[in-house]
């Protein structure tokens with residue numbers, strides 16, 4: 001099996017505190033996992049606030065270097081990507097989606113501008129027709145079209161629609177991996193389901209792997225193929241989503257999922273669907 005992404009005993013420490021009372025915070029401890037290049041999947045990192053999820057995501061995106069250990073993307077050491085050209089190539093294949101779609105887009109700039117500039121930057125398309133065609137294609141993958149988005153500003157759209165546009169922007173360069181950090185936590189409960197379902201569609205139709213980062217167990221249970229649970233920087237449990245979240249072994253994951261899901265998978269599924277539809 002060749003690897004799309006490989007984390008090998010990755011650690012990240014931060015020095016915190018002042019000059020005289022500084023100490024080391026182990027934000028991420030010895031994390032290892034591999035995503036296959038052949039089989040796209042939704043790989044979810046679950047954990048409470050401060051568990052190290054975002055730090056892990058930032059290292060995967062090359063925005064943070066590990067204190068020790070290695071992260072490889074398509075065989076390349078992410079920390080070793082130096083030149084602008086290599087960085088651009090890497091970014092085209094590993095795209096982020098952030099928590100707050102309202103912050104991702106400047107309210108004074110039309111949304112199509114972001115999509116056009118992404119097409120120009122990553123695909124090198126120069127002519128207007130080509131840029132519009134690439135933009136429309138990406139928007140179609142998220143259930144929108146350029147006609148609906150052209151000339152619109154972020155305040156004219158809902159959080160759910162904006163997050164779809166953020167996903168479309170991420171799709172333009174043709175990524176193999178999307179790292180989505182809490183992508184639905186700012187989206188209305190009634191629209192969350194449609195966004196997480198979109199991730200499934202992207203996995204199945206475009207073969208994109210998704211690293212889905214969340215503290216929300218119901219969406220994690222609903223869409224994930226595999227899950228790791230992080231607690232204070234450690235991976236305390238890992239495996240396929242149904243077994244980890246449906247039948248957690250570690251004390252922390254039991255506490256985490258017991259609060260939300262009953263042990264019976266069918267009952268759990270019904271609760272999740274009600275929650276995702278915003279009924280609970």
Ligand SMILES: Nc1ncnc2c1ncn2[C@@H]1O[C@H](COP(=O)(O)OP(=O)(O)OP(=O)(O)O)[C@@H](O)[C@H]1O
Pocket residue numbers: 014015016025027047048049050051052053054055056
């Ligand atoms: N640049 C930094 N300097 C110092 N400490 C940091 C830095 N970035 C993160 N941390 C600390 O590392 C730990 C893990 O943070 P991280 O943001 O990865 O957690 P998280 O699980 O994503 O939580 P959240 O959902 O709140 O973002 C926290 O204790 C955080 O305060």
